[in-house]
Amino acid sequence: MKSIVVYFSRSGNTRAMAQIAQSRTGSDICELLSPEPLPQDIRILHDNVVDLKLFPGKKSDPLPLPFDPDKYAVFIIGSPLWLGTYPDFFISYLESINWRGRKVFPFISFGGTRGSYYERLKEVCKGASVDLPFEMHTTSRSEEAREFELWLDKINNFTGNIK
Numbered sequence: 001m002k003s004i005v006v007y008f009s010r011s012g013n014t015r016a017m018a019q020i021a022q023s024r025t026g027s028d029i030c031e032l033l034s035p036e037p038l039p040q041d042i043r044i045l046h047d048n049v050v051d052l053k054l055f056p057g058k059k060s061d062p063l064p065l066p067f068d069p070d071k072y073a074v075f076i077i078g079s080p081l082w083l084g085t086y087p088d089f090f091i092s093y094l095e096s097i098n099w100r101g102r103k104v105f106p107f108i109s110f111g112g113t114r115g116s117y118y119e120r121l122k123e124v125c126k127g128a129s130v131d132l133p134f135e136m137h138t139t140s141r142s143e144e145a146r147e148f149e150l151w152l153d154k155i156n157n158f159t160g161n162i163k
């Protein structure tokens with residue numbers, strides 16, 4: 001069963017997880033980039049994210065994916081949490097996929113404050129079977145790294161891929 005790791009990462013934490021996921025599951029991998037340059041200053045970025053949440057404006061078309069989603073049955077989807085959820089542009093990329101019959105394994109990197117991100121993902125991946133997420137703290141401990149490997153092995157059991 002063909003699988004792909006699809007992720008966004010601003011400061012590298014999710015990227016590190018995505019690379020482990022790719023090598024342990026033998027999946028393809030694709031990094032989704034912000035369509036606009038992100039401000040370097042974390043306070044300005046934070047304010048921008050808040051503004052977008054409060055004033056989302058008119059809904060735009062989904063962003064074009066840099067890979068062909070029809071080649072994959074399994075999506076391993078990773079992102080940092082921003083204000084308890086996914087960055088809006090990340091969700092926008094996922095909106096163009098026909099999720100019917102597909103399997104999704106989500107993982108996140110976060111500081112420790114969750115929001116309703118899992119509900120949001122299930123909403124956008126309508127028709128897919130969305131597994132329970134794996135959550136890695138920014139200051140992850142070694143037990144979390146081991147748990148992540150075990151979570152990835154569960155994906156291997158599902159796909160039949162050999163690591």
Ligand SMILES: Cc1cc2nc3c(=O)[nH]c(=O)nc-3n(C[C@H](O)[C@H](O)[C@H](O)COP(=O)(O)O)c2cc1C
Nearest residue numbers: 009010011012013014080081082083084111112113
């Ligand atoms: C704009 C912004 C908002 C964030 N909001 C949250 C949050 O709501 N909850 C949380 O636990 N961490 C939050 N964080 C921390 C990131 O999720 C965390 O640092 C993550 O590991 C970053 O992943 P990355 O290195 O792949 O970008 C936020 C970070 C940024 C930049």
